[in-house]
Amino acid sequence: MEIDPFIFRxxxxxxxxxxxxxxxxxxxxxxxxxxxxxxxAISSVIIVGAIxxxxxxxxxxxxxxxNIFGFLAIILAAVNIFGGFLVTQRMLQMYKxxxx
Amino acid sequence: xxxxxxxxxxxxxxxxxxxxxxxxxxxxxxxxxNYFGIAGMIIAIIVxxxxxxxxxIGFIYVLVFxxxxxxxxxxxxxxxxxxxMPELVAGFHSLVGLAAxxxxxxxxxxxxxxxxxxxxxxxxxxxxxxxxxxxxxxxxFSGSIIAFLKLRGIMSGAPITFTGxxxxxxxxxxxxxxLIYYLCVTQSSxxxxxxxxxxxxxxxxxxxxxxxxxxxxxxxxxxxxxGWAAAGIGFTLENTALIITGALVGSSGAILSYIMxxxxxxxxxxxxxxxxxxxxxxxxxxxxEQKPVKSGNADDAAxxxxNASSVIIVPGYxxxxxxxxxxxxxxxxxxxxxxxxxxxxIHPVAGRMPGHMNVLLAxxxxxYDEVFELEEINNDFxxxxxxxxxxxxxxTNPVAKSDPQSPIYGMPVLDVEKSKSVLFxxxxxxxxxxxxxxxxxxxxNTLMLFADAKKMTEEIVKSL
Numbered sequence: 001m002e003i004d005p006f007i008f009r010x011x012x013x014x015x016x017x018x019x020x021x022x023x024x025x026x027x028x029x030x031x032x033x034x035x036x037x038x039x040x041a042i043s044s045v046i047i048v049g050a051i052x053x054x055x056x057x058x059x060x061x062x063x064x065x066x067n068i069f070g071f072l073a074i075i076l077a078a079v080n081i082f083g084g085f086l087v088t089q090r091m092l093q094m095y096k097x098x099x100x
Numbered sequence: 101x102x103x104x105x106x107x108x109x110x111x112x113x114x115x116x117x118x119x120x121x122x123x124x125x126x127x128x129x130x131x132x133x134n135y136f137g138i139a140g141m142i143i144a145i146i147v148x149x150x151x152x153x154x155x156x157i158g159f160i161y162v163l164v165f166x167x168x169x170x171x172x173x174x175x176x177x178x179x180x181x182x183x184x185m186p187e188l189v190a191g192f193h194s195l196v197g198l199a200a201x202x203x204x205x206x207x208x209x210x211x212x213x214x215x216x217x218x219x220x221x222x223x224x225x226x227x228x229x230x231x232x233x234x235x236x237x238x239x240x241f242s243g244s245i246i247a248f249l250k251l252r253g254i255m256s257g258a259p260i261t262f263t264g265x266x267x268x269x270x271x272x273x274x275x276x277x278x279l280i281y282y283l284c285v286t287q288s289s290x291x292x293x294x295x296x297x298x299x300x301x302x303x304x305x306x307x308x309x310x311x312x313x314x315x316x317x318x319x320x321x322x323x324x325x326x327g328w329a330a331a332g333i334g335f336t337l338e339n340t341a342l343i344i345t346g347a348l349v350g351s352s353g354a355i356l357s358y359i360m361x362x363x364x365x366x367x368x369x370x371x372x373x374x375x376x377x378x379x380x381x382x383x384x385x386x387x388x389e390q391k392p393v394k395s396g397n398a399d400d401a402a403x404x405x406x407n408a409s410s411v412i413i414v415p416g417y418x419x420x421x422x423x424x425x426x427x428x429x430x431x432x433x434x435x436x437x438x439x440x441x442x443x444x445x446i447h448p449v450a451g452r453m454p455g456h457m458n459v460l461l462a463x464x465x466x467x468y469d470e471v472f473e474l475e476e477i478n479n480d481f482x483x484x485x486x487x488x489x490x491x492x493x494x495x496t497n498p499v500a501k502s503d504p505q506s507p508i509y510g511m512p513v514l515d516v517e518k519s520k521s522v523l524f525x526x527x528x529x530x531x532x533x534x535x536x537x538x539x540x541x542x543x544x545n546t547l548m549l550f551a552d553a554k555k556m557t558e559e560i561v562k563s564l
Contacts, residue, residue, distance in 0.1 A: 016114070017351045019118055021351050028125060030446075035124050038121070042140065046199050048337065048342060049203035049339070050199060055158045067158075076199040078166045078173060080173060083176050087185075088134050091462070
C-alpha cells in the first residue's frame, strides 16, 4: 500500500518540533531576545507562499484579488525578513566579552 | 526546476534555520548563526522563483514589493532603540500572522495555482490546513497588535476583564472549529471569511485581559502561534522549509512561555486567563499600615558602594523605562576603578520580554560574562556587601519564600536581602505589578533611594 505524502510531511513536522525543543533549550538565556527576533525572521519564509500567490496565473492578468493578497503578503514578509535579521545582527554585535 | 530538486533545496534552507537557532547557544557563535539564517532565507526565495520559472512582468512586481518591504524593515531595524525591542518583536509577529492570513486567502481564492484542486472543490486536507493556518495567523495578528499597543503604552497595560469573558472566548474558539468542519462540507467562501473574522476577534479578546508585566509570556506565546500558523501554511503548500521553520518557531515560543511562567511560578493558564494585579485587593489593603523605612541619598549610596568589596546589580523593567543602563554602566566603571567587584543578576522575568535586560546591558557595553542568571548568582548574595536594586521589585520580594498566603509564594526570587546592605532605587513605596508590598523595603539592611533610576545613578556617579 502506498503511503500518503501527508504522512511524510507530518513526520518532518513532528521531528522538527523535537529538534526545535532540544536546540532552543540549549540557547543561553541572555540571548532570548535575539532568539525571538531571529525566529520571527525565519518564520517569514512564508514569503515563499506569498510569491506563489502573487505570481499565480500571471500569464494573464496579474492583478486579480488572489494576486493582490500575494503582493501584500510579500511586503509584510519582506519587512519581517529584513527587519528581523538586521535587528538580530545589531543586537548580537553588542554582546561583547570583557576586555582583557 | 523540478519539484524534487526544489524540495531538496527547501530542506537545505530548513537545516540552515536549525543552525541559526543552534548558533544562539553562545554569543560567540550567534553571529555566524544569523548568517546561516540569512543564507537559508535567500535559498528559499531563489528556489521559489526558479521553480515557478516565470520571469515576466509579475516577477518585476514581486522584486519591487520585496524591496519596498525590505527597505521599510531595514529602516526600522536600524532606527529602533533597544528599549523598544519588546514592542518591535510584537509588531513583527503581527506581520507574520497577517502574511499567513493573506497567503491562506489567496490559496482559497485560487487553489489551482497551488495545486490544491479547483475553486469549490479544494482537497479536504488542504482546506483544513489553510483554514487552520488562516485562523492561527489571524489570532497572532490581532493578538500581537494588542500586545504592541500595550507595550507601546498607547493602550493601558491594565488587564481588561468582564464577566463571561472566558465563556465567550471558549464559544468563539469552538465556533471556529465548527466552521472549519462546515467549510469542509460546503466549501463556501462566506464561511471561510467568517473563520478569519472570528479569529481576529479571538486574538483581541485573548490578549486584553493580560496585564503589562505578563507580557513576556504573551510575546513568547504569540511567537509560538506565528510558528504554528507558518506550519499550517507549510502543509497547505507542501513546503518543507515552511514546515520545519513553523515547527522550530512554534516549539521555541512554547519553551520561552514555559520558562517565563516558571519564572513567576504560575501555570500557563493562570497567566492566559488574565489579571494578576486585579485580583489581590486584600493584600493591597493590608499593606496600608505604616512601617519604618530607612531612606538615603546618592552620597550615602556612593559611600557604601565605594567601601564594598563586591556589589551585585539587580536591574528590572524600571531600568528600561528610565533608560538608566548607560548611567549604570558608568557607575560600575567608577566602582571598578575603586577595586570593587561588580556583577549583574538577572531574573528570568525581569523586563517585558525574555532576555530584555541582557540586551539593554549589552547595549550599554556591559560584557556578557559579568551578567548572571538567577541560579548562577543567587548564592553569591550571602557573600556580597551591597546589592543595588534598580527598577526591579517583585522579583526581589522575600515574601515569596516566607509567606504561603502571598500570591507570589513559591516564585523564584533573587536573595537580595542576604547581602550586607541593599540599596533599593525606587520612586515611591508603591507595590509592584503583583500588587503586594515588598518586605525588603522595611528590612534593617535596606536603604531606600527615592528617585528616578537614571537620575539617582547619575548622582551616585558624581559623588563617586
